[in-house]
Amino acid sequence: MKNILVIGGSGFLGSATIGELARRARYTDACVSVPTRRPERARHLLVIPAVRLIAADVHDPLVLAGLMRGQDAVISLVGILGSAEGEPYGKDFARAHVELPRKIAAAATQAGVRRVVHVSALQAVADAPSGYLRSKAAGEAVFRAAELDLTIFRPSVIFGQGDSFLTLFAGLAKIAPFFPLASPTARFAPVWVDDVANCVVDSLTAIESIGKSYNLCGPQQYSLRELVQYASAVSGHPRMVVGLPDPIAWLQAWIMEFLPEPPMTRDNLRSMRVDSVCGEGSMLPFGRKAAALEAIAPGYLAP
Numbered sequence: 001m002k003n004i005l006v007i008g009g010s011g012f013l014g015s016a017t018i019g020e021l022a023r024r025a026r027y028t029d030a031c032v033s034v035p036t037r038r039p040e041r042a043r044h045l046l047v048i049p050a051v052r053l054i055a056a057d058v059h060d061p062l063v064l065a066g067l068m069r070g071q072d073a074v075i076s077l078v079g080i081l082g083s084a085e086g087e088p089y090g091k092d093f094a095r096a097h098v099e100l101p102r103k104i105a106a107a108a109t110q111a112g113v114r115r116v117v118h119v120s121a122l123q124a125v126a127d128a129p130s131g132y133l134r135s136k137a138a139g140e141a142v143f144r145a146a147e148l149d150l151t152i153f154r155p156s157v158i159f160g161q162g163d164s165f166l167t168l169f170a171g172l173a174k175i176a177p178f179f180p181l182a183s184p185t186a187r188f189a190p191v192w193v194d195d196v197a198n199c200v201v202d203s204l205t206a207i208e209s210i211g212k213s214y215n216l217c218g219p220q221q222y223s224l225r226e227l228v229q230y231a232s233a234v235s236g237h238p239r240m241v242v243g244l245p246d247p248i249a250w251l252q253a254w255i256m257e258f259l260p261e262p263p264m265t266r267d268n269l270r271s272m273r274v275d276s277v278c279g280e281g282s283m284l285p286f287g288r289k290a291a292a293l294e295a296i297a298p299g300y301l302a303p
């Protein structure tokens with residue numbers, strides 16, 4: 001594949017995916033186009049030779065049509081964690097997770113770009129407890145309804161350098177004497193960002209992945225309490241975790257929603273009502289073996 005458009009490529013998973021695309025592009029003459037609303041936040045991508053960073057509003061169908069021209073494949077990574085409340089999901093979730101996929105699918109079809117790889121989320125189903133998961137399910141449905149050569153990935157929580165998960169816990173541990181934690185028993189199977197990025201890039205040329213959805217999990221399951229304890233210990237600030245009763249957790253999340261970038265929302269609490277885990281085992285698609293959290297996290301959390 002020569003020309004690849006990565007929508008949502010400036011973020012955490014996007015940067016890892018582009019890094020992997022660029023690494024493989026050294027042996028080809030591939031070009032990776034990355035539209036972003038905020039090029040100043042994506043400056044780290046400018047140093048990668050195969051990457052073309054473009055200031056663009058991907059919600060504009062005309063802009064999207066221009067971006068699709070000459071592409072061989074599209075990787076769709078846009079996602080947000082928070083939205084105003086609303087049924088079946090908030091308006092920001094609707095815009096980013098459903099309307100944008102609809103526009104991407106239409107523009108890709110129009111431009112004859114058949115190959116699309118979309119990243120959704122584990123447990124995204126139409127009757128999921130949270131707007132995040134319901135809207136991610138609706139986004140998957142939009143892509144499936146289009147006539148595209150589609151592959152969908154559904155990761156559990158993703159960890160790695162620059163994550164907003166373990167890094168957040170480690171950062172909070174520095175300043176907080178103890179951890180008041182909502183949903184301490186919620187379970188996750190964290191998967192390494194490079195593993196997800198490699199699966200996404202592998203799939204571009206793996207014909208057998210067309211029409212398939214893959215759940216992506218790390219090799220081991222943990223409760224949220226265990227993850228917070230681990231991140232705080234590895235970062236050199238071991239902290240006691242105090243599980244919050246539900247009403248207090250809701251109040252805490254509601255207050256946090258007033259922050260510009262809330263670390264937790266009531267919708268996040270709803271997402272955690274379902275465990276974000278796959279079956280046991282560390283196998284990923286394409287013969288890959290998932291890396292263990294303990295092998296990677298100390299490398300970026302340790303003081």
Ligand SMILES: NC(=O)c1ccc[n+]([C@@H]2O[C@H](COP(=O)([O-])OP(=O)(O)OC[C@H]3O[C@@H](n4cnc5c(N)ncnc54)[C@H](OP(=O)(O)O)[C@@H]3O)[C@@H](O)[C@H]2O)c1
Pocket residue numbers: 007008009010011012013014035036037038041042058076077078079080095096119120121122154155156157158159165
């Ligand atoms: N991180 C995880 O633990 C995790 C777990 C499961 C699934 N996922 C899914 O994986 C994907 C990538 O996640 P991530 O952690 O890399 O997210 P991220 O770091 O927050 O990056 C989000 C990307 O989406 C773009 N974006 C956000 N809101 C947008 C909007 N309204 N319109 C257009 N572009 C928008 C941002 O582009 P700008 O440069 O324009 O801001 C950025 O490139 C998402 O679909 C997410 O739902 C992530």
